[in-house]
Amino acid sequence: MSRPPRPQFLARDSYRMRRLMDAAKFLPLFGFVLLLLPLMRHSPDVEAPPTASEMVYLFLVWFGLILLALLMSLGLRRVLSAPPQKSDPSPLSED
């Protein structure tokens, strides 16, 4: 079944909203990569690992993710509260 045609170009507001949704999808990926960084920092030859500094790093990344998620949720909440349109932005097809 073919879908109804979606508009090719969007007004500024809906454009911003779509990009915000994109950002929300990418956030966990970026977060995951940042969380993997400690793996590449430590050389196994050293006796004791630099646990304290890595802990500070990890908690900073963690807090950053929380802040970003908070900011994004403020915008995304508006998408959720918008009345359901005929072509509700589905995560599979939007641009």
Added chain:
Amino acid sequence: MSFNMLVLTCLAYVILLFAVASAAERAATAGRAGWLRSPMIYTLSLSVYCTAWTFYGAVGYAARSGLEFMTIYLGPTLVFVGWWVLLRKLVRIGRENRVTSIADMISARYGKSNLLGVIVTLMCVAAGTPYIALQLQSISLSFTVFVLDPSEVGLTADPALIAFWVAIGLAFFTIVFGTRTLDANEQHPGVVTAIAVEAVVKLLALIAVGIFVVWFVATGPADILARIDAQALPQWTIQPGRWTGLILLSAIAIICLPRMFQVTVVENTEDKHLATASWAFPLYLFLISLFVLPIAVIGMELMPAGSNPDMFVLTLPLYLGQDGLALLSFLGGFSAATSMVIVASLALATMVSNHIVVPLWLRVRAARNLDSGDMRLLVLSVRRLSISLVLVLGYLYYVVTGGSEALAAIGLIAFVGVAQMLPALLGALFWRGASRTGAALGLVTGMVLWFYTLFLPSFGPGVFLSAQVMEAGPFGLAWLRPYSLFGLTTLDPLLHALFWSLLLNVLVFCIGSFLSFPSPMERVQSALFVNIYDRTGPARSWTRPVAEAEDLLPIAQRILGVSEGQNFFRAQADLQGKQGFLPDITPEFLEALELKLSGSVGAATAHAMLAQSVGTAVVSVEDLMAVASETAQIMEYSAQLEAKSEELSRTARKLREANEMLQKLSVQKDAFLSQISHELRTPMTSIRAFSEIMMDTDAMSPEERTHFAQIIHDESIRLTRLLDDLLDLSVLEHGQVQLNISTVQLRELLDKAIRSSESVQADRKFRILRNRDPEDIEVTTDAGRLTQVFINILSNARKYCITDDPQMQIKVRERKGMVEVDFIDNGAGIPRDKQALIFEKFSRLTDEMQAGGAGLGLAICREIMHNLGGDIAYVPGQGGAAFRVSFPRVLAPRAPAQKSAETVSEAAQ
């Protein structure tokens, strides 16, 4: 602190929770659930993820492996931070289909298959049992640790006994909490509120211990960081495989754990709550994890060697003489354990009753041809029984394993078990081609591998798998060793099990889906789930209703209760605009009824019950195709309509243009007629006047008579000329003119025209500037007509070019077979606003009649040039009036009526 005091504290705490829960439930029933359904309560209820394993075990984990404990909380953080991708869809589907558990979700998606429901239920029970055992263990351990009084050690000497009583207490507690009401609905506002309270208690407890450790034992954050580095052990080095694998595993677990599914999806009331939880829940985990490593480090430093690091949260305050803090910490751990056990056993009991007991019971009843009676009591008793059963299983696991030392290991075993549901769950959400067969095979494969490579070996060698099997593989087959299947020896057992079970699970799931053909119900459900955001439901599961409303009402009453069932039927009848309790049995009504019932007993059972009464009126492939082709037809029809309406608007536009043209033409025609009348009338008036004078006047000198006759004659000539012009114009306009085509010298034509035009105002002297060489062109055209045009232009120049030294420049040019002749005088030229008008009929630049013409000259010229295949145009900006006459050097003979036919057809468009 005395043992009895501790038990009393626990009881008081439980009673408080119970009061909170029942107050919340009463508020919800009364419809005053506003604050209960707030995003904060929802977020706090998610903290059921942090069990006693977190509360006690994380510190032990940190003491053993350093930062690795964080992976368990980083994975869920990523999932919640990325809620837009997965959780949003999961929650939406769950709420719209009134899903009661993860087993219900998977069974509903794959064609409401009860087989899948049974498989998932068994998996969840198998994976949940060790987890519940873990909670029992931690509570009994905390009792043992807390009671230091030697006179009471006897009471706590047997942890299994404590665990037994704790299990009984929790079972009672859960039954009273979760299955208190007869309304066996899928949501439990009371439980959720109690869980939220417990979430606050455990967070406060851990933070309190953390603050005590950081600021009262150590001297602050800097000191703590220094102590961490001082205590760091070589085995704290982050291992890449485990680090990555555990982040992924915990991310999977937060989605698949039955208790997490219960609070995240089943108890969710609004999408927006998820938006808040997306940052608030990671923040909760952040706060929970913040002080774990400091507590572990201080514990390692201060506690006597050999103390169990899993109990540092409790033993450290006790050791340092902070009894109040220790009690708070104890309550925190107690909260963590009880909230997990309540939600987990509730979720598992729902699955067991909906997917195993109720379907079995219905089948037995149907086989014996018995009425199924009031289902609500049955459902509730089954749930109560299931809760007890789940706790008994947990207790048995605890006794059999004898209380494993490391709490974390048990938790991770359960994680790998529930991770087996991920492929089927993701397939349910994003892959329409995922089929029931594939899901069932994948789940079974994953479960078998998990059992063999992780679960059974976790009991230790000799319990289920002998040491010999562990070392050399079954029957001496080394490649089947549980911890190094197919020769993979470098991975640690957990990653090894995770890798093999998920890999083969996904593989079998995909292959099964590729090769099987889904039933119609599966295809309906897959479209419904995967395209949840497209509001147009593609097909319905009920298409041929045959049952009577009277038959369905009893079923609804049995499950929902008499008044609730009747209310639902009355509301539905009301929706259809009918009076009374019996709505028409439409597909929509059946859909709504099934959804309502599945909120209580699960999709598969609800569907089976309706199918039983309605007959086999389930959807068939033909129905699907019919619906699909209907939709396709509608879409095609609307596309056609769209095309037609475009065509219509195009035609309307053309009609409008044609109409405007016709109106303009009509105005022109009227103007033309009145002009002609005016032009004819003027000479006629003077002719009549002078002839009347001649008739009435007797005495008239011959001079006078001659004069008057002369005037009459002149006016007649003028009239005739006007009529000739009009006729000429009409002939030219209709393209009926006969052209006498001959080959002549252009120069001769110009000579002739100049000579003829000299009769006009013969007293004026005109200088003619010509270049004779370019004029030496042979043209094949109607020489007489062309000359007429030249004469007209030249005469006009003589009439209107008012300068003292009038001159006329004639330039001839040939270009691409067209001859262009420019006539440029040195007069004032024609004003810009008049330039467009001069070729129209009866247009004069001045109102003066002295020019003597009727204003048809240039109009005739234009028509002549059109007939000769050329044009005449005014060329502005040449220093005077400039006309350009252009025409083909060789005029091809043509059909005379063509031009006018074109004009007409243009006008009609």
